[in-house]
Amino acid sequence: GENVEQHPSTLSVQEGDSAVIKCTYSDSASNYFPWYKQELGKGSQLIIDIRSNVGEKKDQRIAVTLNKTAKHFSLHITETQPEDSAVYFCAASGNYGQNFVFGPGTRLSVLP
């Protein structure tokens, strides 16, 4: 089955700096890769996603890149703000939501 690894487990950056979180996956059949943000005590909110037919996707300060050959994808947050502090989870799945597997999460702290 699919195995998703995520690094780093914790990340601290100064406000205004960029943050990068990387994930790798094992199942070459996976072709949908969402990123979720989980604030303390809350459920996870989808912040951006990418499908395997695209190499990069951007949404304002957030971008995701995908390298299908190497089986890794990354979340990039630029101009970080304190409200970006949260736990971020990557995930990988096939076309129909099967084998939907989360990474272990990265706790991001943006220091003012």
Next chain:
Amino acid sequence: GAVVSQHPSRVICKSGTSVKIECRSLDFQATTMFWYRQFPKKSLMLMATSNEGSKATYEQGVEKDKFLINHASLTLSTLTVTSAHPEDSSFYICSAILEANQPQHFGDGTRLSIL
């Protein structure tokens, strides 16, 4: 955007009590709902996949008699933790999808504490 409501947000009860958690898709009909469990500082672990009108599919190691899932309509799925014990204390999160190949939308989670 798609909204998933989960209720209650917090439950504290005595050992032996059964607890029901509701997951509703508010502005769309969810073909499939998922139930996750999250331990402190850990990732979400899928417990079961629930399709409207059919039996839930449980992940390996999840007791189906312990965690009863009912998906009676396209907008409501319930998870009942039967005869809960302290080891069942956890954060439970549901999610829903409109149709295949669509992103999951998550509820805000339910923190269950069994005394």
